[in-house]
Amino acid sequence: MENNKKIKQLTKSVIDNQDQVLTTNDGVPIYDNNNTLKAGDRGPSLQQDHIFYDKLGHFDRERIPERVVHARGSGAHGVLEIHEDISEFTCAKFLQKGVKTPLFTRFSTVAGFKGSTDLARDVRGFSVKFYTEDGNFDLVGNNIPVFFIQDAMNFPDLIHAVKPEPDKEIPQAASAHDTFWDFVSLMPESAHMIMWVMSDRAIPRSLRMMEGFGVHTFKLVNKDGKGTFVKFHWKPKLGVHSVAWNEAQKISGYNSDFHRQDLWDAIESGNYPQWDLGVQLIPEEDEFNYSFDLLDATKIVPEEVVPVKIIGTMTLNKNPDNFFAETEQIAFDPGRIVPGIDLSDDPLLQGRVFSYMDTQNYRLGGNFHEIPINRSIVQKHNNQKDGSSRIDILKGNVSYFPNSKASGCPYQAMWKGEEGFVSHKQKVDGAKVRARSDSFADHFSQATLFYRSQSEEEKQHIINALSFELSKVNDPKIRERQVAILYQIDPTLAQKVGDNLQITPPTELDELTLKFARQNHPNYPIQPKKVEVEKSAALSMKVGKGEGTIATRKVAFLVSEGVEKQSIDALKNALEKQGAEAVLISTKVGDLTLDNGEKVNIEHTYTTDPSVCFDAVYTPAGASVDVLKNNADYYEFINDAYRHCKVLAFAKGTEKLLDKSFVEKDAGVFLANENDQWVDGFIDMLKKHRVWELEESRKVPS
Numbered sequence: 296m297e298n299n300k301k302i303k304q305l306t307k308s309v310i311d312n313q314d315q316v317l318t319t320n321d322g323v324p325i326y327d328n329n330n331t332l333k334a335g336d337r338g339p340s341l342q343q344d345h346i347f348y349d350k351l352g353h354f355d356r357e358r359i360p361e362r363v364v365h366a367r368g369s370g371a372h373g374v375l376e377i378h379e380d381i382s383e384f385t386c387a388k389f390l391q392k393g394v395k396t397p398l399f400t401r402f403s404t405v406a407g408f409k410g411s412t413d414l415a416r417d418v419r420g421f422s423v424k425f426y427t428e429d430g431n432f433d434l435v436g437n438n439i440p441v442f443f444i445q446d447a448m449n450f451p452d453l454i455h456a457v458k459p460e461p462d463k464e465i466p467q468a469a470s471a472h473d474t475f476w477d478f479v480s481l482m483p484e485s486a487h488m489i490m491w492v493m494s495d496r497a498i499p500r501s502l503r504m505m506e507g508f509g510v511h512t513f514k515l516v517n518k519d520g521k522g523t524f525v526k527f528h529w530k531p532k533l534g535v536h537s538v539a540w541n542e543a544q545k546i547s548g549y550n551s552d553f554h555r556q557d558l559w560d561a562i563e564s565g566n567y568p569q570w571d572l573g574v575q576l577i578p579e580e581d582e583f584n585y586s587f588d589l590l591d592a593t594k595i596v597p598e599e600v601v602p603v604k605i606i607g608t609m610t611l612n613k614n615p616d617n618f619f620a621e622t623e624q625i626a627f628d629p630g631r632i633v634p635g636i637d638l639s640d641d642p643l644l645q646g647r648v649f650s651y652m653d654t655q656n657y658r659l660g661g662n663f664h665e666i667p668i669n670r671s672i673v674q675k676h677n678n679q680k681d682g683s684s685r686i687d688i689l690k691g692n693v694s695y696f697p698n699s700k701a702s703g704c705p706y707q708a709m710w711k712g713e714e715g716f717v718s719h720k721q722k723v724d725g726a727k728v729r730a731r732s733d734s735f736a737d738h739f740s741q742a743t744l745f746y747r748s749q750s751e752e753e754k755q756h757i758i759n760a761l762s763f764e765l766s767k768v769n770d771p772k773i774r775e776r777q778v779a780i781l782y783q784i785d786p787t788l789a790q791k792v793g794d795n796l797q798i799t800p801p802t803e804l805d806e807l808t809l810k811f812a813r814q815n816h817p818n819y820p821i822q823p824k825k826v827e828v829e830k831s832a833a834l835s836m837k838v839g840k841g842e843g844t845i846a847t848r849k850v851a852f853l854v855s856e857g858v859e860k861q862s863i864d865a866l867k868n869a870l871e872k873q874g875a876e877a878v879l880i881s882t883k884v885g886d887l888t889l890d891n892g893e894k895v896n897i898e899h900t901y902t903t904d905p906s907v908c909f910d911a912v913y914t915p916a917g918a919s920v921d922v923l924k925n926n927a928d929y930y931e932f933i934n935d936a937y938r939h940c941k942v943l944a945f946a947k948g949t950e951k952l953l954d955k956s957f958v959e960k961d962a963g964v965f966l967a968n969e970n971d972q973w974v975d976g977f978i979d980m981l982k983k984h985r986v987w988e989l990e991e992s993r994k995v996p997s
């Protein structure tokens with residue numbers, strides 16, 4: 296494995312307990328770890344029990360404050376390898392062709408607490424800490440390329456609104472409640488982001504099947520100090536795929552660690568998840584050439600306008616050894632940048648540079664950069680020596696600058712003509728104001744662009760999601776105010792959602808919404824500039840990201856005693872050739888006897904791992920059919936798969952099982968007795984992830 300220096304550094308901190316005697320935290324060997332010290336074996340405990348205090352004292356303080364947002368997360372180690380030359384744009388060492396950089400990536404949901412479900416409808420965090428030769432660079436992004444708000448001042452309010460309501464602490468990990476929709480219906484700048492979070496992007500099939508975005512415009516800076524605006528993209532090699540909302544709800548019940556488990560298992564089994572790193576490069580001279588402001592985090596740069604140039608690949612190839620020490624203690628901060636990269640003036644990004652440092656100090660304590668997972672791979676040298684939990688020992692009596700007693704060391708790079716971080720030279724001019732530029736005032740054009748770029752099925756999912764969320768809102772004024780916003784995005788969308796809520800969409804924004812918008816833009820609404828594109832295929836998961844690989848997909852094989860081995864192998868071998876997995880589901884765990892007498896070990900049952908945990912379903916032939924024909928769990932399995940628009944196959948002789956189910960023989964149902972090519976057909980359909988075209992007839996609860 297390439298990575299590397301960081302892993303070596305971390306392994307120095309890894310403690311292996313194998314063959315070691317149990318000790319206190321001070322290394323004192325413990326003779327008895329079962330009994331407190333007492334006055335007589337039935338007597339009161341003694342205050343002098345230092346062994347007990349060492350153990351319980353540690354336990355009592357084992358929890359640290361969870362992240363105020365993005366508390367729920369999962370991470371892994373990996374490496375970035377650059378394969379394109381972009382030295383013309385940046386001198387960042389880790390972005391040079393051929394360079395491999397160790398990294399740690401953490402994915403997260405935003406609103407839920409640390410123990411909340413993975414399948415909440417929510418934005419997913421996509422944070423990467425690159426341990427570069429020039430120190431750490433953190434790209435703290437999301438799986439959605441825009442954000443709810445434009446200015447960091449509104450961030451605490453947004454989060455207070457989406458988190459559980461403060462009186463009763465309900466609901467957990469859900470935006471479907473009054474305070475969230477109250478807030479966003481008064482903030483029309485959230486309209487574009489709302490389209491994304493109400494789309495299936497907010498319920499990914501796997502963390503390995505999501506895109507990632509740096510969201511803000513950043514700057515690349517080359518060796519001559521020339522800057523270029525840049526947007527960062529992560530493109531998953533497995534394609535971009537999601538589940539349906541009804542699946543998400545059920546997965547949350549059956550396995551609320553679904554995404555965490557999926558990431559862990561993929562890495563353990565050597566199916567290392569990979570993303571291509573892409574950049575959209577915009578010359579500084581073009582800053583004002585677009586219909587939107589590059590500094591506005593509620594806008595994308597459409598890929599049709601500025602193509603994404605792929606420059607490298609990230610591979611996640613090692614699970615953490617310890618969740619708390621690594622995934623929990625990793626401290627991201629968009630202010631951690633390295634030479635060759637700089638921040639833009641995006642007012643959301645600027646606010647983040649304060650917030651992350653502050654939150655890490657609270658959460659982890661001072662000197663959190665000395666925790667192994669946060670350490671850079673290059674040794675740090677400076678004059679800071681005190682502070683809580685200081686680990687490093689700074690030698691000597693000189694801890695100030697300038698000094699002569701230590702020959703001026705550590706010295707500034709400029710003194711020896713060496714390279715160091717130099718901020719991009721940028722002219723700044725303006726009166727000191729609390730204000731927002733009118734170039735941020737177009738709140739709807741890109742929301743419309745997103746909606747129009749979706750396939751009909753994806754549009755329906757957005758309508759369903761909005762209808763679900765707004766139906767959970769109790770205050771009718773809030774529902775109506777949001778439908779008025781939807782009308783500005785697309786009148787048909789507003790009409791369809793309005794129908795579900797029994798609201799006739801208002802054609803104008805609500806007075807209160809206008810009042811807040813006019814605080815930032817007194818002449819609101821302001822005529823928007825003409826958008827560059829009417830539609831963008833890259834925004835649709837069906838149109839833009841569609842058919843691809845079936846690698847790592849899980850197909851449920853529904854079996855029972857007496858199932859035919861040959862019938863299993865007919866599909867299993869073909870799936871495995873393309874990297875997919877056949878998982879046998881039976882009525883009981885443990886040994887299962889096949890028709891040829893062979894025994895196989897069953898790890899999953901109809902009740903422990905239902906259809907929502909799989910990508911497709913197959914019923915092999917054999918005596919097992921006689922058991923399954925009376926098994927209600929079997930029917931629930933195939934009915935659910937069908938309703939969730941998955942592909943199903945039935946071996947010869949099992950087609951009779953369909954009679955008692957809802958499953959209709961449509962293009963997504965392969966019957967081996969009617970179609971010799973069923974294996975190829977099944978695999979081709981699985982490549983599309985879901986049988987999109989049958990959404991309507993199968994009445995998918997999305």
Ligand code: HDD
Nearest residue numbers: 362364365401420421422436437447450510646650651654
């Ligand atoms: Fe944030 C965590 C992503 C705006 C303040 N944020 C956090 C994490 C991600 C993001 C992925 C989790 C990092 C991890 O895995 O540990 N945040 C974003 C994106 C934003 C954004 C993509 C907009 C483009 N965030 C944002 C603003 C502020 C914050 C405007 C405050 C001004 N975010 C925080 C925070 C968190 C955080 C309070 C909580 C825990 C942490 O930082 O480490 O500082």
